[in-house]
Amino acid sequence: MAGPVVIDDAPGPDRTTAFAWAVFALSFGLLMSDHMARQVLAAVGPQLKTEWSLNNAELASLSSVVALAVGLLTLPLSYLADRFGRVKSLVAMAVLWSLATLAGAWVESYQQMLAARLLVGVGEAAYGSVGIAVVLAVFPVHMRATLSSSFLAGSVVGQMLGVAAGAQVAAIHGWRAAFGAIGLSGLALAVIYPLVVRESRLSERQARTKTDWGELARLLLGRRLLWLTYFAGGIQLFCTGTLAVFLPILLTRHYGMALQQAGKTTALFLLVCAVGMVGCGMLVDRMSRRDPAITPRLSIMFSLLSATLFAGAFFSPPGPVQLALIAGALLVVAGITGVTGSMIANSTPRAVHSTSMAVLGLSYNLLGLAPGPYVTGLLADRFDLLTALKVLPLPCLLSALAMMLIRRDYAAEVAVLKT
16 A cells, blocks of 8 residues: 655755764765776776776776666665665765775686676665765755755766876776775775764654655656656766776877876866866756756757767867867766756655656666766777767767757746746
Protein backbone atom coordinates (compact mmCIF):
# COMPACT_ATOMS: atom_id res chain seq x y z
CA MET A 1 0.00 0.00 0.00
CA ALA A 2 1.33 3.45 -0.89
CA GLY A 3 2.34 5.65 1.96
CA PRO A 4 1.74 9.37 2.23
CA VAL A 5 4.26 11.94 1.09
CA VAL A 6 5.86 13.70 4.06
CA ILE A 7 7.32 17.02 2.99
CA ASP A 8 9.81 19.06 5.01
CA ASP A 9 8.40 22.55 4.72
CA ALA A 10 10.80 24.15 7.23
CA PRO A 11 12.20 27.40 5.85
CA GLY A 12 15.73 26.57 6.98
CA PRO A 13 18.09 28.72 9.04
CA ASP A 14 17.52 32.47 9.11
CA ARG A 15 21.24 33.27 8.82
CA THR A 16 24.55 31.67 8.04
CA THR A 17 26.68 30.32 10.87
CA ALA A 18 30.26 29.21 11.37
CA PHE A 19 28.99 25.63 11.51
CA ALA A 20 27.31 26.06 8.11
CA TRP A 21 30.51 27.30 6.51
CA ALA A 22 32.45 24.42 8.11
CA VAL A 23 29.94 21.98 6.62
CA PHE A 24 30.32 23.62 3.22
CA ALA A 25 34.14 23.62 3.38
CA LEU A 26 34.39 19.96 4.39
CA SER A 27 31.69 18.83 1.93
CA PHE A 28 33.37 20.84 -0.83
CA GLY A 29 36.72 19.28 0.12
CA LEU A 30 35.29 15.77 -0.09
CA LEU A 31 33.73 16.58 -3.46
CA MET A 32 37.15 17.66 -4.71
CA SER A 33 38.64 14.45 -3.27
CA ASP A 34 35.91 12.49 -5.04
CA HIS A 35 36.87 13.92 -8.43
CA MET A 36 40.61 13.89 -7.75
CA ALA A 37 40.27 10.13 -7.18
CA ARG A 38 38.38 9.86 -10.46
CA GLN A 39 40.68 12.10 -12.49
CA VAL A 40 44.09 10.90 -11.30
CA LEU A 41 43.76 8.20 -13.95
CA ALA A 42 43.95 10.82 -16.71
CA ALA A 43 47.19 12.17 -15.24
CA VAL A 44 48.92 8.78 -15.18
CA GLY A 45 47.19 7.38 -18.28
CA PRO A 46 50.20 7.70 -20.61
CA GLN A 47 52.42 5.83 -18.11
CA LEU A 48 49.84 3.06 -17.57
CA LYS A 49 49.27 2.74 -21.31
CA THR A 50 52.98 2.19 -21.92
CA GLU A 51 53.72 -0.07 -18.91
CA TRP A 52 50.78 -2.44 -19.45
CA SER A 53 50.56 -2.09 -23.26
CA LEU A 54 46.94 -0.94 -23.10
CA ASN A 55 45.00 0.15 -26.14
CA ASN A 56 42.90 3.34 -26.06
CA ALA A 57 39.64 1.51 -25.34
CA GLU A 58 41.16 -0.36 -22.36
CA LEU A 59 42.59 2.84 -20.94
CA ALA A 60 39.28 4.66 -21.39
CA SER A 61 37.37 1.79 -19.76
CA LEU A 62 39.25 2.45 -16.50
CA SER A 63 37.61 5.87 -16.46
CA SER A 64 34.25 4.87 -17.89
CA VAL A 65 33.70 2.11 -15.31
CA VAL A 66 33.74 4.77 -12.57
CA ALA A 67 31.12 6.89 -14.30
CA LEU A 68 29.07 3.78 -15.09
CA ALA A 69 28.98 2.71 -11.41
CA VAL A 70 28.09 6.26 -10.38
CA GLY A 71 25.26 6.39 -12.89
CA LEU A 72 23.78 3.01 -11.95
CA LEU A 73 24.00 3.44 -8.16
CA THR A 74 23.17 7.12 -7.65
CA LEU A 75 19.45 6.59 -7.10
CA PRO A 76 19.49 3.56 -4.77
CA LEU A 77 22.35 4.87 -2.64
CA SER A 78 20.76 8.34 -2.37
CA TYR A 79 17.57 6.67 -1.15
CA LEU A 80 19.52 4.63 1.45
CA ALA A 81 21.32 7.76 2.65
CA ASP A 82 17.99 9.47 3.30
CA ARG A 83 16.81 6.43 5.27
CA PHE A 84 19.90 5.66 7.34
CA GLY A 85 21.57 9.06 7.77
CA ARG A 86 23.33 11.35 5.36
CA VAL A 87 26.49 12.02 7.38
CA LYS A 88 27.14 8.34 8.06
CA SER A 89 26.55 7.58 4.40
CA LEU A 90 28.90 10.33 3.19
CA VAL A 91 31.67 9.12 5.47
CA ALA A 92 31.22 5.52 4.33
CA MET A 93 31.33 6.63 0.69
CA ALA A 94 34.51 8.67 1.20
CA VAL A 95 36.28 5.84 3.02
CA LEU A 96 35.42 3.39 0.23
CA TRP A 97 36.55 5.57 -2.69
CA SER A 98 39.73 6.58 -0.82
CA LEU A 99 40.68 2.97 0.01
CA ALA A 100 39.90 1.90 -3.57
CA THR A 101 42.11 4.72 -4.91
CA LEU A 102 44.84 3.69 -2.49
CA ALA A 103 44.55 0.11 -3.75
CA GLY A 104 45.46 1.43 -7.20
CA ALA A 105 49.00 1.90 -5.90
CA TRP A 106 49.39 -1.88 -5.44
CA VAL A 107 47.50 -3.48 -8.34
CA GLU A 108 49.54 -5.54 -10.77
CA SER A 109 47.31 -5.85 -13.83
CA TYR A 110 44.65 -4.17 -15.92
CA GLN A 111 41.98 -6.47 -14.49
CA GLN A 112 42.90 -5.58 -10.89
CA MET A 113 42.94 -1.88 -11.71
CA LEU A 114 39.52 -2.21 -13.37
CA ALA A 115 38.15 -3.79 -10.16
CA ALA A 116 39.68 -1.02 -8.02
CA ARG A 117 38.22 1.67 -10.26
CA LEU A 118 34.81 0.01 -10.07
CA LEU A 119 34.96 0.32 -6.26
CA VAL A 120 35.92 3.99 -6.63
CA GLY A 121 32.71 4.46 -8.61
CA VAL A 122 30.63 2.62 -6.01
CA GLY A 123 32.00 4.91 -3.29
CA GLU A 124 31.42 8.07 -5.32
CA ALA A 125 27.97 7.11 -6.60
CA ALA A 126 25.69 9.21 -4.39
CA TYR A 127 28.10 11.79 -3.01
CA GLY A 128 26.95 14.62 -5.27
CA SER A 129 23.23 14.37 -4.49
CA VAL A 130 23.64 13.60 -0.78
CA GLY A 131 26.45 16.11 -0.27
CA ILE A 132 24.47 19.02 -1.69
CA ALA A 133 21.47 18.00 0.44
CA VAL A 134 23.63 18.26 3.56
CA VAL A 135 24.98 21.66 2.53
CA LEU A 136 21.57 23.11 1.68
CA ALA A 137 20.17 21.93 5.02
CA VAL A 138 22.37 24.31 7.03
CA PHE A 139 22.07 27.47 4.90
CA PRO A 140 19.20 29.92 4.35
CA VAL A 141 16.92 29.18 1.41
CA HIS A 142 17.89 32.36 -0.46
CA MET A 143 21.47 31.06 -0.89
CA ARG A 144 20.53 27.78 -2.57
CA ALA A 145 21.28 28.75 -6.17
CA THR A 146 24.70 30.14 -5.31
CA LEU A 147 25.58 27.15 -3.15
CA SER A 148 24.42 24.64 -5.75
CA SER A 149 26.51 26.14 -8.56
CA SER A 150 29.56 26.58 -6.32
CA PHE A 151 29.29 23.03 -5.01
CA LEU A 152 28.98 21.58 -8.52
CA ALA A 153 32.00 23.60 -9.69
CA GLY A 154 33.97 21.78 -6.99
CA SER A 155 33.79 18.66 -9.12
CA VAL A 156 35.69 20.38 -11.93
CA VAL A 157 38.18 21.92 -9.49
CA GLY A 158 38.74 18.40 -8.16
CA GLN A 159 39.35 17.11 -11.67
CA MET A 160 41.82 19.94 -12.23
CA LEU A 161 43.70 19.17 -9.02
CA GLY A 162 43.59 15.44 -9.73
CA VAL A 163 45.29 15.93 -13.08
CA ALA A 164 47.80 18.53 -11.83
CA ALA A 165 48.75 16.82 -8.56
CA GLY A 166 48.62 13.35 -10.08
CA ALA A 167 50.89 14.32 -12.96
CA GLN A 168 53.30 16.10 -10.63
CA VAL A 169 53.64 13.12 -8.28
CA ALA A 170 53.70 10.59 -11.12
CA ALA A 171 56.45 12.47 -12.98
CA ILE A 172 58.69 12.42 -9.89
CA HIS A 173 57.73 9.24 -8.03
CA GLY A 174 55.79 7.13 -10.54
CA TRP A 175 52.10 6.48 -11.14
CA ARG A 176 51.65 4.27 -8.06
CA ALA A 177 52.63 7.14 -5.77
CA ALA A 178 50.00 9.35 -7.42
CA PHE A 179 47.23 6.91 -6.50
CA GLY A 180 48.62 6.60 -2.98
CA ALA A 181 48.84 10.35 -2.33
CA ILE A 182 45.30 11.10 -3.51
CA GLY A 183 43.85 8.09 -1.68
CA LEU A 184 45.46 9.13 1.61
CA SER A 185 44.27 12.74 1.32
CA GLY A 186 40.67 11.59 0.84
CA LEU A 187 40.95 9.22 3.79
CA ALA A 188 42.14 12.06 6.03
CA LEU A 189 39.12 14.20 5.11
CA ALA A 190 36.79 11.25 5.72
CA VAL A 191 38.15 10.94 9.27
CA ILE A 192 37.75 14.67 10.00
CA TYR A 193 34.26 15.03 8.49
CA PRO A 194 32.15 13.28 11.18
CA LEU A 195 34.09 15.03 13.95
CA VAL A 196 32.70 18.37 12.73
CA VAL A 197 29.51 17.50 10.81
CA ARG A 198 27.20 15.63 13.18
CA GLU A 199 23.96 13.97 12.20
CA SER A 200 22.20 15.41 15.25
CA ARG A 201 22.70 18.96 13.96
CA LEU A 202 21.19 18.05 10.59
CA SER A 203 18.39 15.66 11.50
CA GLU A 204 15.96 18.37 12.51
CA ARG A 205 16.17 19.79 8.99
CA GLN A 206 16.37 16.53 7.07
CA ALA A 207 13.18 15.67 5.21
CA ARG A 208 11.82 12.13 5.50
CA THR A 209 9.94 11.09 2.41
CA LYS A 210 7.68 8.10 1.84
CA THR A 211 5.89 7.93 -1.46
CA ASP A 212 4.22 5.60 -3.90
CA TRP A 213 6.81 4.36 -6.41
CA GLY A 214 4.47 4.74 -9.37
CA GLU A 215 3.69 8.31 -8.41
CA LEU A 216 7.39 9.04 -7.89
CA ALA A 217 8.18 7.69 -11.37
CA ARG A 218 5.44 9.89 -12.83
CA LEU A 219 6.81 12.97 -11.08
CA LEU A 220 10.36 12.28 -12.27
CA LEU A 221 9.83 10.87 -15.77
CA GLY A 222 6.19 11.34 -16.71
CA ARG A 223 6.56 14.24 -19.12
CA ARG A 224 8.52 14.92 -22.29
CA LEU A 225 9.87 18.10 -20.71
CA LEU A 226 11.61 16.11 -17.98
CA TRP A 227 13.22 13.32 -19.93
CA LEU A 228 14.38 15.57 -22.75
CA THR A 229 15.94 17.91 -20.15
CA TYR A 230 17.76 14.92 -18.63
CA PHE A 231 18.88 13.90 -22.12
CA ALA A 232 20.10 17.39 -23.06
CA GLY A 233 22.26 17.67 -19.94
CA GLY A 234 23.67 14.16 -20.15
CA ILE A 235 24.52 14.04 -23.84
CA GLN A 236 26.43 17.33 -23.77
CA LEU A 237 28.67 16.11 -20.94
CA PHE A 238 29.90 13.46 -23.42
CA CYS A 239 32.33 16.21 -24.43
CA THR A 240 33.67 17.06 -20.98
CA GLY A 241 34.04 13.38 -20.07
CA THR A 242 36.00 12.75 -23.25
CA LEU A 243 38.35 15.72 -22.93
CA ALA A 244 39.07 15.09 -19.24
CA VAL A 245 40.52 11.70 -20.23
CA PHE A 246 42.10 12.42 -23.62
CA LEU A 247 43.50 15.95 -23.28
CA PRO A 248 46.71 14.72 -21.57
CA ILE A 249 47.21 12.15 -24.36
CA LEU A 250 46.51 14.78 -27.05
CA LEU A 251 49.05 17.12 -25.47
CA THR A 252 51.77 14.50 -25.06
CA ARG A 253 51.28 12.88 -28.47
CA HIS A 254 50.54 15.84 -30.74
CA TYR A 255 52.17 18.75 -28.87
CA GLY A 256 55.27 16.95 -27.60
CA MET A 257 54.63 17.94 -23.97
CA ALA A 258 56.18 16.05 -21.10
CA LEU A 259 53.71 14.29 -18.80
CA GLN A 260 54.10 16.91 -16.06
CA GLN A 261 53.52 19.81 -18.45
CA ALA A 262 50.55 18.05 -20.07
CA GLY A 263 48.99 17.55 -16.63
CA LYS A 264 49.36 21.21 -15.73
CA THR A 265 47.97 22.32 -19.09
CA THR A 266 44.98 19.98 -18.76
CA ALA A 267 44.39 21.38 -15.27
CA LEU A 268 44.20 24.90 -16.74
CA PHE A 269 41.65 23.74 -19.31
CA LEU A 270 39.55 22.20 -16.52
CA LEU A 271 39.80 25.45 -14.57
CA VAL A 272 38.40 27.27 -17.61
CA CYS A 273 35.54 24.75 -17.61
CA ALA A 274 34.83 25.38 -13.89
CA VAL A 275 34.84 29.15 -14.37
CA GLY A 276 32.53 28.79 -17.34
CA MET A 277 30.16 26.56 -15.37
CA VAL A 278 29.74 29.15 -12.62
CA GLY A 279 29.66 32.07 -15.04
CA CYS A 280 27.02 30.51 -17.29
CA GLY A 281 24.95 29.61 -14.24
CA MET A 282 25.07 33.19 -13.00
CA LEU A 283 24.08 34.45 -16.46
CA VAL A 284 21.11 32.06 -16.56
CA ASP A 285 19.98 33.12 -13.07
CA ARG A 286 20.24 36.81 -13.91
CA MET A 287 18.44 36.65 -17.24
CA SER A 288 15.76 34.19 -16.09
CA ARG A 289 14.65 36.56 -13.31
CA ARG A 290 13.12 38.78 -16.00
CA ASP A 291 11.88 35.94 -18.20
CA PRO A 292 12.13 32.35 -16.82
CA ALA A 293 11.17 30.96 -20.23
CA ILE A 294 14.51 32.15 -21.64
CA THR A 295 16.39 29.32 -19.87
CA PRO A 296 16.17 26.67 -22.64
CA ARG A 297 17.01 29.32 -25.25
CA LEU A 298 20.22 30.10 -23.38
CA SER A 299 20.99 26.38 -23.34
CA ILE A 300 20.54 26.20 -27.11
CA MET A 301 22.97 29.11 -27.45
CA PHE A 302 25.56 27.40 -25.23
CA SER A 303 25.23 24.13 -27.19
CA LEU A 304 25.48 25.66 -30.67
CA LEU A 305 28.46 27.78 -29.65
CA SER A 306 30.17 24.71 -28.17
CA ALA A 307 29.54 22.69 -31.33
CA THR A 308 30.99 25.46 -33.49
CA LEU A 309 34.12 25.83 -31.35
CA PHE A 310 34.73 22.07 -31.13
CA ALA A 311 34.35 21.74 -34.89
CA GLY A 312 36.80 24.58 -35.43
CA ALA A 313 39.25 23.02 -32.97
CA PHE A 314 39.35 19.46 -34.25
CA PHE A 315 39.12 20.23 -37.93
CA SER A 316 42.20 22.44 -37.44
CA PRO A 317 45.75 21.11 -37.15
CA PRO A 318 47.45 21.02 -33.72
CA GLY A 319 48.67 24.43 -32.71
CA PRO A 320 47.77 27.59 -30.75
CA VAL A 321 44.51 28.09 -32.66
CA GLN A 322 43.31 24.61 -31.81
CA LEU A 323 44.12 25.07 -28.11
CA ALA A 324 42.35 28.44 -28.02
CA LEU A 325 39.23 26.96 -29.63
CA ILE A 326 39.21 24.04 -27.15
CA ALA A 327 39.44 26.51 -24.27
CA GLY A 328 36.57 28.55 -25.72
CA ALA A 329 34.41 25.45 -26.07
CA LEU A 330 35.13 24.34 -22.50
CA LEU A 331 34.12 27.78 -21.25
CA VAL A 332 30.52 27.28 -22.44
CA VAL A 333 29.98 23.52 -22.85
CA ALA A 334 29.35 22.85 -19.13
CA GLY A 335 26.91 25.76 -18.93
CA ILE A 336 24.27 23.08 -19.57
CA THR A 337 24.56 21.96 -15.93
CA GLY A 338 23.13 25.18 -14.51
CA VAL A 339 20.38 25.20 -17.12
CA THR A 340 19.24 21.62 -16.57
CA GLY A 341 19.51 21.89 -12.79
CA SER A 342 17.24 24.92 -12.68
CA MET A 343 14.78 23.48 -15.21
CA ILE A 344 14.42 20.19 -13.32
CA ALA A 345 14.01 22.01 -10.00
CA ASN A 346 11.30 24.23 -11.51
CA SER A 347 9.52 21.25 -13.10
CA THR A 348 9.36 18.86 -10.12
CA PRO A 349 7.83 19.24 -6.63
CA ARG A 350 10.13 20.35 -3.83
CA ALA A 351 9.44 17.09 -1.99
CA VAL A 352 11.31 15.08 -4.66
CA HIS A 353 14.09 17.53 -5.56
CA SER A 354 16.84 15.32 -4.12
CA THR A 355 15.63 12.37 -6.16
CA SER A 356 15.15 14.42 -9.32
CA MET A 357 18.71 15.73 -8.99
CA ALA A 358 19.88 12.13 -8.58
CA VAL A 359 18.12 11.24 -11.85
CA LEU A 360 19.81 14.23 -13.49
CA GLY A 361 23.16 13.02 -12.15
CA LEU A 362 22.41 9.57 -13.53
CA SER A 363 21.81 11.06 -16.97
CA TYR A 364 25.07 13.00 -16.75
CA ASN A 365 26.96 9.77 -16.16
CA LEU A 366 25.10 7.23 -18.30
CA LEU A 367 24.71 9.49 -21.34
CA GLY A 368 27.87 11.58 -21.12
CA LEU A 369 30.67 10.91 -18.68
CA ALA A 370 30.69 7.11 -19.00
CA PRO A 371 30.28 6.58 -22.78
CA GLY A 372 32.25 9.67 -23.83
CA PRO A 373 35.77 8.39 -23.09
CA TYR A 374 34.98 4.81 -24.11
CA VAL A 375 33.36 5.62 -27.47
CA THR A 376 36.13 8.10 -28.26
CA GLY A 377 38.72 5.47 -27.31
CA LEU A 378 37.14 2.94 -29.68
CA LEU A 379 37.17 5.50 -32.50
CA ALA A 380 40.78 6.45 -31.70
CA ASP A 381 41.83 2.79 -31.90
CA ARG A 382 40.14 2.39 -35.27
CA PHE A 383 41.26 5.70 -36.74
CA ASP A 384 43.37 8.11 -34.64
CA LEU A 385 42.76 10.45 -31.71
CA LEU A 386 42.33 13.66 -33.71
CA THR A 387 39.82 11.94 -35.99
CA ALA A 388 37.92 10.55 -32.99
CA LEU A 389 37.66 13.99 -31.40
CA LYS A 390 35.89 15.32 -34.50
CA VAL A 391 32.73 13.65 -33.16
CA LEU A 392 32.43 16.12 -30.24
CA PRO A 393 30.21 18.68 -32.02
CA LEU A 394 27.51 16.00 -32.47
CA PRO A 395 26.51 15.65 -28.76
CA CYS A 396 26.20 19.44 -28.53
CA LEU A 397 23.90 19.52 -31.54
CA LEU A 398 21.74 16.74 -30.05
CA SER A 399 21.50 18.71 -26.81
CA ALA A 400 20.43 21.82 -28.69
CA LEU A 401 17.80 19.82 -30.59
CA ALA A 402 16.34 18.43 -27.35
CA MET A 403 16.03 21.93 -25.89
CA MET A 404 14.40 23.21 -29.08
CA LEU A 405 11.74 20.50 -28.75
CA ILE A 406 10.81 21.49 -25.18
CA ARG A 407 11.30 25.26 -25.12
CA ARG A 408 7.55 25.88 -25.56
CA ASP A 409 6.65 23.25 -22.95
CA TYR A 410 8.92 24.95 -20.44
CA ALA A 411 7.58 28.41 -21.27
CA ALA A 412 4.04 27.18 -20.63
CA GLU A 413 5.07 25.56 -17.36
CA VAL A 414 6.82 28.60 -15.92
CA ALA A 415 3.88 30.76 -17.00
CA VAL A 416 1.65 28.58 -14.82
CA LEU A 417 4.12 28.82 -11.92
CA LYS A 418 4.07 32.64 -12.11
CA THR A 419 0.26 32.80 -11.87
